Amino acid sequence: MAKDYSKPLYNSTIWKNIIRPAVLARCHYICEIEGCCDVATEVDHIIELTPDNINDPRIACDYRNLRGLCGRHHKEKTKAEQMKQRHPELEAIMFDEHGQAVLTSPGGGRF
Template sequence: MAKEFSEAFYHSRSWKRARCEALIRDHDLCQHCAAHGNVESAVMVHHVIELTPANINDPRIATDLSNLVSLCDTCHKIVHGWVSADKPRRRHTFDADGNLICIE
C-alpha cells in the first residue's frame, strides 16, 4: 500500500523508532479492537491524520505518537475503507483472571 512519496519515509530510522514506540505504548494490541473489548494483536501502526506529500516532513504528523495508533489488519482496512466492517472476525477477550477466552 506504500505510496511513492512515503517509500523513503517508511524505511527511515525515525519511522521505525516511532512505530516501535507506538506498539509498545499500545501493548502490541489493536486499539480499535481494544475499544470494543476485543483482544487482537496489532500488525501495523496507522497514521490518524494520513500522511501526504505536504505533511510527511512534519514530525508532529509523521512520527508523533499522538498521531499513531496500533491496529490489526482488519481494523486498518476498515479505517481506510478498503473493506466493510461486517467481515467475520475472531473474537476473544480477557476473563476475570486475565486469561484469554473466546466470546463465541
C-alpha cells in the same frame, strides 16, 4: 501498501527501529480501536499522511498522531482513505462503535 511519497519515512531507520516499535509497545501490541482485542501489527497515522504533510513531524512522527491497529482495522482505514480521495468533500475518518471506519461530512453527518 505505502504510497510513494511515504516510502522514505517507512524505510527510515528512525521509523523502523524507534517510532514503530514504540507505538506498538505503548498499546501492548493490542489494536487501539475500542472493543477490538486483536493483535496490533500496523502503525496508523490518525491524521493520514498526504504529500502536503509528509514532512511535518507533528503529523508524520508525533506519537499523538500514531496508534497501533490490527490488520482488519488497518484495511478498513485504508478503504475509507481511498473513498475520501474520491470524495474530497468528506472530512474525517473515524471508527464507529462497531469498529467500522466511517467518513463524516462537514456538517458532522455520517457518509
